[in-house]
Amino acid sequence: MSDNGILLDIKGLCVSFFTEDGIARAVQDVSFSVKKGETFALVGESGCGKSVTALSVMRLVADPPGKIVAGEINFDGRNLLEMSDQRIRSVRGNRIAMIFQEPMTSLNPVYTVGEQIVEAIRLHQKKEEAEAWDIAAEMLRKVGISDPAQRVAEYPHQMSGGMRQRVMIAMAISCKPELLIADEPTTALDVTIQAQILDLLDQLQEQSRMSILLITHNLGIVAERAENVAVMYASRIAELSDCKSLFDNPLHPYTQGLLKSLPRLGFTGKRLYTIPGIVPEPLRFPAGCKFHPRCPIGCNDKRCQTVEPQLRRLDNGRAAACWFAPGYERPDDPKI
Amino acid sequence: MVDNKQQKDWGTSYGEMVWKEFAKSKFTLCWLGFIILLFLLAIFAPFLANDKPFVIRIDGQLHWPIFKALTASDYSILLAAIVALTQFVLVLHNRKSVDPSIRAGVLWRQITISVFIVLVGIILLFVFIPRRLDATDYKSMVASGKATGAVFAPVPYGFGRTDLKVREQPPNRQHWLGTDDVGSDVLCRLIHGSRISLSVGFVAVGISSIIGIIIGAILGYSGGKTDFIGMRFVEIMMAVPVFFLIITIVAFFPRSLFNIMLIIGLTTWTDDARFVRAEFFKLRRQDFVQAAVSLGLPLRSILFRHMLPNAIAPVLVNASFGIAGAIFIEAALSFLGFGVAPPTPSWGQVLSLGVSTTGRFLWWLTLFPGLAIFFTVLAYNLVGETLRDAIDPRLRESV
Numbered sequence: 001m002s003d004n005g006i007l008l009d010i011k012g013l014c015v016s017f018f019t020e021d022g023i024a025r026a027v028q029d030v031s032f033s034v035k036k037g038e039t040f041a042l043v044g045e046s047g048c049g050k051s052v053t054a055l056s057v058m059r060l061v062a063d064p065p066g067k068i069v070a071g072e073i074n075f076d077g078r079n080l081l082e083m084s085d086q087r088i089r090s091v092r093g094n095r096i097a098m099i100f101q102e103p104m105t106s107l108n109p110v111y112t113v114g115e116q117i118v119e120a121i122r123l124h125q126k127k128e129e130a131e132a133w134d135i136a137a138e139m140l141r142k143v144g145i146s147d148p149a150q151r152v153a154e155y156p157h158q159m160s161g162g163m164r165q166r167v168m169i170a171m172a173i174s175c176k177p178e179l180l181i182a183d184e185p186t187t188a189l190d191v192t193i194q195a196q197i198l199d200l201l202d203q204l205q206e207q208s209r210m211s212i213l214l215i216t217h218n219l220g221i222v223a224e225r226a227e228n229v230a231v232m233y234a235s236r237i238a239e240l241s242d243c244k245s246l247f248d249n250p251l252h253p254y255t256q257g258l259l260k261s262l263p264r265l266g267f268t269g270k271r272l273y274t275i276p277g278i279v280p281e282p283l284r285f286p287a288g289c290k291f292h293p294r295c296p297i298g299c300n301d302k303r304c305q306t307v308e309p310q311l312r313r314l315d316n317g318r319a320a321a322c323w324f325a326p327g328y329e330r331p332d333d334p335k336i
Numbered sequence: 337m338v339d340n341k342q343q344k345d346w347g348t349s350y351g352e353m354v355w356k357e358f359a360k361s362k363f364t365l366c367w368l369g370f371i372i373l374l375f376l377l378a379i380f381a382p383f384l385a386n387d388k389p390f391v392i393r394i395d396g397q398l399h400w401p402i403f404k405a406l407t408a409s410d411y412s413i414l415l416a417a418i419v420a421l422t423q424f425v426l427v428l429h430n431r432k433s434v435d436p437s438i439r440a441g442v443l444w445r446q447i448t449i450s451v452f453i454v455l456v457g458i459i460l461l462f463v464f465i466p467r468r469l470d471a472t473d474y475k476s477m478v479a480s481g482k483a484t485g486a487v488f489a490p491v492p493y494g495f496g497r498t499d500l501k502v503r504e505q506p507p508n509r510q511h512w513l514g515t516d517d518v519g520s521d522v523l524c525r526l527i528h529g530s531r532i533s534l535s536v537g538f539v540a541v542g543i544s545s546i547i548g549i550i551i552g553a554i555l556g557y558s559g560g561k562t563d564f565i566g567m568r569f570v571e572i573m574m575a576v577p578v579f580f581l582i583i584t585i586v587a588f589f590p591r592s593l594f595n596i597m598l599i600i601g602l603t604t605w606t607d608d609a610r611f612v613r614a615e616f617f618k619l620r621r622q623d624f625v626q627a628a629v630s631l632g633l634p635l636r637s638i639l640f641r642h643m644l645p646n647a648i649a650p651v652l653v654n655a656s657f658g659i660a661g662a663i664f665i666e667a668a669l670s671f672l673g674f675g676v677a678p679p680t681p682s683w684g685q686v687l688s689l690g691v692s693t694t695g696r697f698l699w700w701l702t703l704f705p706g707l708a709i710f711f712t713v714l715a716y717n718l719v720g721e722t723l724r725d726a727i728d729p730r731l732r733e734s735v
């Protein structure tokens with residue numbers, strides 16, 4: 001696997017949450033792969049399953065109630081889902097690191113930021129304590145925190161949100177991971193800090209050739225930074241494409257709707273487009289294509305209402321899950 | 337040691353913030369002072385109330401009877417107190433002058449050395465100090481002029497000494513708080529009794545906190561079936577009337593101080609378990625715990641390094657109330673005759689002598705130990721109350 005440049009390869013991942021109200025299928029049949037050194041974006045609305053997909057890679061899905069029911073997550077040729085707890089611990093933080101969405105709560109309030117970074121460094125790199133502290137200060141400098149030698153001795157509550165997110169990034173990259181999972185790393189930050197953090201991630205990626213799995217609902221970020229994109233809707237991938245073609249020519253009506261609802265420079269006079277309806281709850285997914293009640297094309301189509309389209313690779317190297325995507329239909333498809 | 341590093345200003349830690357908030361209440365600080373005073377009283381009890389003089393001149397020769405008469409456990413308590421005080425000073429010193437990057441390591445080394453000194457010291461003391469019984473009546477020697485230059489403790493009576501000539505005396509100039517049914521000085525017995533009360537409180541609460549924390553942590557972190565079954569067990573324990581259980585158990589086992597501590601500790605951990613479980617339940621899903629897991633830290637570190645310090649606050653508060661409760665239970669057991677065996681002094685025991693066998697009500701035997709128990713329990717409760725308010729972040733004005 002590792003020879004063709006693919007670092008992370010997810011195949012047919014299904015995650016369900018077994019709740020008192022029923023089984024919520026949060027992720028269904030999700031497959032995609034992340035190449036070495038690339039930024040892969042996973043886009044979708046809240047609750048579409050993108051965070052659960054990311055947590056699955058780290059094997060952090062809460063069990064119970066959650067459970068990975070099917071699929072493979074191959075990292076550098078090894079299936080993470082079959083690893084022992086011992087083995088997965090040596091991968092977590094060391095080869096795959098994660099940045100969480102909420103910087104205000106992602107650091108332990110009772111330890112200084114230095115102590116928290118040092119713990120990770122000492123665990124994975126077997127460094128002496130004093131040396132680990134030097135590395136920690138160096139990492140803080142790398143993520144653009146001024147006066148790092150002083151800052152390592154501060155507690156999280158003495159820092160602002162943007163600083164804490166930088167600390168999180170410093171902690172994540174301190175062991176030089178091959179894959180960095182960034183779960184909405186900028187959602188909780190204001191716009192200027194957002195740009196700084198994302199630039200920082202770009203820089204770090206250039207320096208160390210790590211792959212980034214960027215999870216976001218912000219299409220603007222995707223357009224600027226990602227090479228490949230998977231658009232998720234209601235637990236499935238709706239469209240999988242390289243970034244440029246996705247923005248130039250979206251195949252799935254959901255992607256089209258998302259792009260139409262983005263405000264553009266010079267766009268005046270009319271109300272901004274919104275996709276009608278709301279995201280269905282995992283416990284009450286509609287039959288057929290999950291997007292059909294909100295779809296301008298498929299809302300009255302019998303087949304969309306009854307048969308769910310699978311993600312299918314198309315001739316142009318992209319993939320979509322829509323009966324109406326050009327080149328999607330095949331002779332043996334059910335006709336209604 | 338890293339000498340070339342510049343000194344860093346260590347930020348305000350959670351503990352310091354709580355202390356600042358705590359120290360705002362001068363009233364409670366007074367009660368904290370009272371508790372510290374009780375501790376000093378307990379540690380130096382043999383020097384405050386003893387029938388042996390510090391120094392005495394017999395036949396022209398100087399003798400130091402009090403130091404010869406101290407038992408190995410007296411010396412052990414002194415040693416532990418001195419080492420603990422030194423350790424406390426060292427911690428304060430560390431904060432100022434040790435580089436934060438190595439402070440945790442330095443602290444652990446110091447604590448290891450302190451514990452080592454105390455353990456080795458106690459073993460040596462018990463090996464080398466023989467059990468001595470010094471029955472010499474120094475006071476009559478002084479009175480008869482055989483000995484001179486005697487310096488006695490402020491309360492010149494031993495807690496085990498009986499003197500039937502002065503039994504059941506109300507407070508007077510010789511015996512400030514009176515004497516009991518066998519003529520022992522009440523003040524002396526109260527001073528020595530503070531050792532029993534404090535050690536019962538601390539050891540019992542220590543045992544119950546450790547059990548409660550471990551059970552609560554496991555239940556809270558694992559959740560699911562383990563939690564369900566475990567909590568039903570905790571609820572069964574809670575339904576048992578603890579005091580009557582203790583009385584029953586004490587009736588079956590020898591009346592030793594250690595047994596009483598153990599039994600109180602083994603039966604009062606349910607509240608701690610519930611608090612810790614609830615906190616862990618909340619913390620388990622918090623981002624920083626998830627982040628710790630995603631860094632690949634082992635379970636031991638996640639449970640006890642990252643989750644426990646964030647869950648310890650209610651346990652600390654409860655410990656303060658628990659100490660008060662344990663002192664109260666011990667006093668009640670002693671009052672009912674299930675406590676430590678005489679002549680070991682205990683507040684509850686002195687209290688129980690208030691109604692003498694002749695049917696007289698000896699008010700000084702009830703009032704003074706009663707006040708001692710009352711103020712001690714009150715002090716712990718007030719400190720616990722203030723600590724709870726100080727920990728509660730909603731009441732904290734500036735973070």
